[in-house]
Amino acid sequence: MRARTGNLTRRDFLRGMTGAAVAAAFGLPLAGERRKGGKRATVVLVRDEHAVDEQGRVSAPVVRRMLDDAVAALVGEKDMVGAWSRLVRRDDLVGIKTNVWANLHTPAEVESALRGRVIGAGVPAERVLIDDSGAMRTLAHCTALINVRPVRTHHWAGIGGCIKNYATFVPDPSVYHPDSCADLAAIWSLPTVKRKTRLNVLVALTPQFWGRGPHYFDPRYVWPYKGIMVSFDPVAVDAVGAHLVRTKRVLYFGEDKPITPTKHIAVAETKYGLGVADLSRIELIRLGWKKDALI
């Protein structure tokens, strides 16, 4: 009963009286009409049924084409040199912040496609760096960042997405763990990353919707969604990613399994103003394969 205490309780959700951003935080996307007012964001989702084969191998040419289509739609420029020239300058030092988590890492084919397009826009190859765990050391001096990682459920944050991907820019990420990692977006205000991110890429080729075990990975709970999302807004792309994995989880189990609320996504908007967490204020542009799109 929020009005009396300031707390947000389960009953608030049951009553359907919560704000949209908060609903997103708890993996409860609002259905129905688009809300008026407030900042808006765009997320492009592209899918291709040939992106991943039955053995889980990623097709480099298909992924490259998917990224091109998505970036073209997001930037509004079909020519890739032109589109990427709007994202990076020739004199930029570009860091591709990837994710090397052993169980579900950013595919090399995605990294390669991004690197190729950055170089194609005129940035010298030696000025394009790729790193994850060493980001604080190797990417801190970059003038432009491309943020790319797979989407997965996460024990403590609810999901691992683009906001969380910058955790390796700080010496002790565990400092951001309290309260379901609510303040992860604070990292985005640090000088090493602030206003440097030119593109967020949330890889949903084989997303993980549930996990088990010490490393929170179970091969039964990834599925070949064969999608990639791109956005200028890390909060918006994470909100859509969280919506996707929750939708899959409900479909798979027949109910929503308990999982930590994705509070950090809502807090990224309400406290840090990093982007848009409210699904009703996010325009989702869908491209390509439509089967089992879920969202």
Add this chain to the structure above:
Amino acid sequence: MAGEGCGRWKIVREMVAVLLILLVAVVSSSGAEMQRLVPREVAGWKASGEDRTFDRKTVFDYLDGGAEVYLAYDFRRLLTRHFVKPGQGRVIADVFDMGSSKDAFGIFSFEREGKDVGIGRDSEYAAGLLRFWKGTYFVAVTAERETPSSRSVAISLGRAIAAAISASGERPDLLAALPGSNLMPLSVRYFHQASSLDYHYFVADQNILNLSKRTEAVIARYAVKGGKPCVLLLVRYPNAAAARGALRKFVAAYMPEAGSKGITRTENGRWTAARCKRRVVVAVFDSPAERGARSLLDAAVARLQRRIQ
């Protein structure tokens, strides 16, 4: 005087040195004890590389994303040993010293979802992952690639580790307060902190039940004919005053209209009820009927009176 001072400092330094040596010896023997629990070879799978150990500060280096779950319990130390067999991938044994058998059970219960496979006190196996607990230890054996051979070695390794753990360990006594009728056994979770409750059953974004490392909590689901299960939560506090205070806070935050009745119908048409018995708060959520909520609450309180201090 200066000479006396130097002499005293020398004695203090020597005592500190001895204490440090003793401390290191204790810690080392703890690590050695854990190493002793895990065999170096099972069915042709051999230990590979150096063992690695982690404590509460360093466990983040190993459990990327999962460490907080263990830190919400009294986790002390983790030993990990890898096993390989040519052409078969890796099998990893992770042994967690959880400080007490209660917390060893607790971390096991945190994500239990399968049938017991007869290893340790409670166990389960699925998709290349064996989990069990015994004594103060929780053990996970993970096959990176599940094959008949890796499954077999995971089970064999688990049995060998369980056999090496001498103490059996007791489940938390608070479990005895769970009424048996309609209880869904795999849904029983034991934990301490609000973050764990959030994970299992979100109640509020604030800690309205005053959960902490000093509280013990059990949550379980109860089957409801023709409907979704209802939920029973028990929280034991350090003393009765703390329990009463937590109940007041919970009622004020979650069901203020219930007042002293301690029961209300929530917005989904189901019933929530809460009561305090000695130093335990008992709450029922999502009962389809008022009578059912009261009945489950009464049954839990009765068991508390009979079986729990």
